[in-house]
Structures are given as structure tokens and as C-alpha cells.
Amino acid sequence: MPHQKIYLVGAGIEGWEGFGSKALEVINEAEVLIGHRRHLDTFPEFKGKKQELGDLSILLEQLKNTDKRTVVLGSGDPNFFGIARFLLRNLSKDRIEIFPNVTSVQYAFARIKEPWDDAIFVSVHGRGLKPAVDRIVAAEKVAVLTDKINTPAAIARELIERGAEGYEAWLCEDMGTPAEKFTRTDVKGLLDIAASELNILILVKAWEPQLAQYPVMGIADDEFATAKKLITKQEVRAVTLAKLRLQDDLVMWDIGAGSGSVSIEASNLMPNGRLFALERNPQYVTFLRENLKKFVARNVVLVEAFAPEGLDELPDPDRVFIGGSGGMLEEIIEAVDRRLKPEGVIVLNAVTLDTLTKAVEFLEDHGYLVEVACVNVAKTRGLTEYKMFEAQNPVYIISAWKGEE
Numbered sequence: 519m520p521h522q523k524i525y526l527v528g529a530g531i532e533g534w535e536g537f538g539s540k541a542l543e544v545i546n547e548a549e550v551l552i553g554h555r556r557h558l559d560t561f562p563e564f565k566g567k568k569q570e571l572g573d574l575s576i577l578l579e580q581l582k583n584t585d586k587r588t589v590v591l592g593s594g595d596p597n598f599f600g601i602a603r604f605l606l607r608n609l610s611k612d613r614i615e616i617f618p619n620v621t622s623v624q625y626a627f628a629r630i631k632e633p634w635d636d637a638i639f640v641s642v643h644g645r646g647l648k649p650a651v652d653r654i655v656a657a658e659k660v661a662v663l664t665d666k667i668n669t670p671a672a673i674a675r676e677l678i679e680r681g682a683e684g685y686e687a688w689l690c691e692d693m694g695t696p697a698e699k700f701t702r703t704d705v706k707g708l709l710d711i712a713a714s715e716l717n718i719l720i721l722v723k724a725w726e727p728q729l730a731q732y733p734v735m736g737i738a739d740d741e742f743a744t745a746k747k748l749i750t751k752q753e754v755r756a757v758t759l760a761k762l763r764l765q766d767d768l769v770m771w772d773i774g775a776g777s778g779s780v781s782i783e784a785s786n787l788m789p790n791g792r793l794f795a796l797e798r799n800p801q802y803v804t805f806l807r808e809n810l811k812k813f814v815a816r817n818v819v820l821v822e823a824f825a826p827e828g829l830d831e832l833p834d835p836d837r838v839f840i841g842g843s844g845g846m847l848e849e850i851i852e853a854v855d856r857r858l859k860p861e862g863v864i865v866l867n868a869v870t871l872d873t874l875t876k877a878v879e880f881l882e883d884h885g886y887l888v889e890v891a892c893v894n895v896a897k898t899r900g901l902t903e904y905k906m907f908e909a910q911n912p913v914y915i916i917s918a919w920k921g922e923e
Contacts, residue, residue: 524581524609525589526596528619529557531694541617545589552577553591560591574601578608594621599641599663623661626690626718629700637661637720642668647676648819649792654721655682655816656789662719670719674708682816685721692716732813734786735759737779743805743812744777750841750867753895754913755779759787761865761891761917762837766790769859771835773825773850774842778806778818784839785815793817794832798824798844826853834859840866847873848880855884855920864918874914886918 525548527541537545545551549566551558558568571577571590581588595618596602602616627634641663642650651673654660664670670689677683683705691699691714701711705721732741739752750758758780762770767790772781775795785793795810795818797803803822810818821828826849834857843850854864864881868874874890881888892914896907 522585522587523615524605524613525615525617526592526602526605527589527617528592528594528596529560530594530619531622531625537619538617544617547587548589549586550588551591552588557591574604581605581609594619599639622693622718625693626661626720629690630688630720632720632722634661647672651676651680652792652817653790655680658723660721662721664717664719666715670708670711670713670717673719674705677705680816681811681814684723684725686724688720689713690718690720735783737783737813742777742779743808745801745805749777750779751895751910754867754893754915755783757891757893757915758839758865758867759783761915762839763863764788764837768836769833770794770837770839771832772796773838773840774844775806776802776841778809778815780839780841781818782809782813782815785818789817791817792833794819794821796821796823796825796828798822825850829853829857836862838862838864840864847876851880851884858920860920862920866916868914868916869911874916877916881916881918886920889917891915
């Protein structure tokens with residue numbers, strides 16, 4: 519079994535810093551040099567075999583069985599969105615030695631004179647736009663590694679759609695080349711820029727429209743746009759959110775979202791979570807869009823569908839809130855049960871005994887542990903110089919827990 523070491527060497531930004539002396543020594547002693555053509559061309563006098571980096575599965579088999587001293591060249595730090603992750607996962611760590619260099623992200627932050635120790639880093643290469651934007655909208659400062667499809671303009675469109683355009687934007691293009699360019703703009707300004715394929719997008723939070731005016735939890739009912747005040751009331755909403763047992767970085771479905779009040783407050787409690795508000799009624803959709811924008815619910819995605827339709831394309835949920843079923847309660851529970859993650863939670867709000875009975879029986883038949891809380895709220899209202907309590911309709915909050923599979 520060959521035990522030849524594999525050296526991962528990072529190339530820095532040309533013209534700003536070079537390879538370290540130890541890295542150059544390793545390269546000079548190598549028998550095989552693997553990398554992209556632009557990296558291989560850095561060493562025109564290399565006497566060993568040069569090999570362009572291609573299919574990683576083929577490369578892995580080669581490295582597993584090689585008895586030759588091999589260097590794999592990468593950009594910047596191979597451990598930072600680089601080839602190191604793949605090789606460390608598939609080869610013994612004892613066989614790998616890494617020589618990091620300055621990354622393009624470091625260089626970009628240095629050039630725009632912005633500290634980067636409080637930034638997060640997101641790559642859209644092969645990962646899709648929406649998951650990347652889910653992380654961006656929860657961040658104050660972010661560096662985005664884009665690709666040909668998920669361009670800065672495409673990212674900007676998604677941010678604007680989510681009401682999250684309050685960032686200063688730096689578009690850093692062709693770094694380390696004579697054509698390098700740094701453009702300072704805002705999110706809307708990115709729509710008008712045809713960016714070079716070699717770019718990094720840096721977003722720094724500059725403002726947040728209106729968010730400071732509202733609490734994280736306990737927004738007054740009157741603040742929401744809604745039809746006929748059909749809304750999960752403030753006090754019931756608080757208990758509902760508690761029963762959902764929210765944690766950051768979860769996936770939540772809000773089925774029959776209505777005005778979106780539950781999704782909006784859940785998003786405040788889960789800044790790194792992913793929330794999907796399903797609503798089909800055109801009137802409610804209009805109000806829901808208005809509320810999502812007003813409260814800057816950046817990580818809530820509106821899905822215009824009548825459940826259980828529209829669920830197939832969503833990621834599997836950790837939490838599900840069913841606020842409305844449109845007469846399809848059993849079908850919705852069936853669909854949710856097939857997708858809910860182990861130890862997931864379903865919460866339903868019912869206002870009739872029929873819905874309560876049907877929901878509890880159906881959930882228990884599917885093996886859920888069910889708890890029901892009856893919330894009776896009475897609030898004071900003025901009556902000339904006196905005050906009296908006015909009762910609201912009781913609401914049954916049904917919590918269902920799914921055990922481990």
C-alpha cells in the first residue's frame with residue numbers, strides 16, 4: 519500500500535505575494551504537479567510531469583495508489599472552498615500536508631479596506647441560489663463566491679425579492695490581473711453590471727428598512743395587513759411559537775399561511791432558518807407579500823400553492839405549522855408525515871371541535887405523541903370610564919411530536 523505524501527499548495531494573488539520558500543521547495547522536489555492550466559503555467563521549468571486537474575474521482579484513485587511525490591496546486595488556501603475538503607474526506611489525513619496562501623477573499627477585503635473577521639463566507643458553486651441567499655440574508659457581512667449562473671445580478675434580484683436590499687455591495691473582479699476592478703455600489707446597482715466570471719461579491723449591511731420599529735416577537739395584530747382580521751392573534755401566536763420549539767437553522771413549513779404572522783415571527787426567532795409560507799388564496803397572497811416586505815422577513819419564501827400541492831419541491835421540514843387546511847387536513851397530514859424529519863414537530867391551530875377531534879385522531883393513528891392546549895384569551899376594552907374583559911373564541915393548539923425512526 520503506497521504511503522507517499524500528497525502536498526496541497528495554494529497559489530496567491532499574482533503580483534501581490536508569491537509562494538513561501540517551503541512551498542517552493544516541495545514543488546521543486548515533486549515528481550508530479552497537478553493543477554489548473556493557469557497554475558501549472560506558473561512553473562514553466564518544472565522538470566517532472568504536469569497534469570491538468572480534471573475529474574476528481576479519477577484523481578482520487580490516482581492519489582490513493584501513487585508512489586510518486588505529488589503536489590496538487592490550488593488557489594489561495596486549499597482548505598477554503600478548495601480541494602482539501604474532498605481529499606481530506608477520502609484520504610488519510612496523515613498523507614496530506616497543506617501549504618496555504620492568501621485567498622482571493624482576503625485580498626478583496628484588504629483592497630476595499632474592510633475587516634473580515636466578522637464576515638461569513640458563502641459559495642454558490644454547484645449549491646444553488648436560494649440556499650446561498652438563505653445564509654446571506656441572516657448575515658451582517660458576507661463574501662460570496664459566485665459562478666456563471668448565480669451571478670452578482672442574480673443574487674441581487676433574489677435579495678430584492680426578499681426585501682433584503684439594505685447592503686453596500688463591493689464587486690471585486692479579475693483580482694491579481696491587469697484588469698482587476700473594484701466597484702462600490704448597492705444591491706440594486708448590481709442589476710446593471712455585467713460582471714466578469716472571475717469575481718467575488720462582498721455585501722456589508724448598511725440599513726434595515728423599518729425593522730427596528732417592531733419587536734422580534736409580539737407584533738401587534740393591527741400591524742399586519744389581513745382580510746377581516748383573520749389572523750393568528752398575538753397571544754395565540756406566542757403559544758403557537760412556543761409549541762413549535764424553534765431552533766436556529768431549522769426548516770419550517772407554514773401551511774395555510776394567511777397573513778404570514780406566524781412565519782414572520784418565526785423568522786425573527788430563526789435568523790439562519792429556512793421558512794416556506796404556503797398560501798393560494800389570491801387575496802391572502804397579496805397581504806402576505808405586503809407583510810413579508812414590511813417586516814423584512816428575509817428568510818421566508820412565499821409558495822403560492824394549495825397544500826398538499828406545492829410541497830414536493832420543498833426541503834424536508836423540521837417543523838410544520840398548519841394554520842389552515844382548506845378542507846384537506848387529512849391529505850396535508852399524510853403529506854407532512856411522509857416528509858417530516860425524525861423528532862420533528864407539527865403544530866395545528868383549531869377553532870372547532872370537529873377539527874380538533876379529527877386532527878388528534880389522525881395524528882395518533884400515525885404514531886404521533888399528541889398534546890392539546892386550549893387557549894382562552896380575554897382582553898380589556900374600554901366602556902365609558904370603565905374597563906371590561908371581552909372574551910375571544912377559544913383556540914385549540916395541537917402539538918404532535920414525531921419520534922425517531
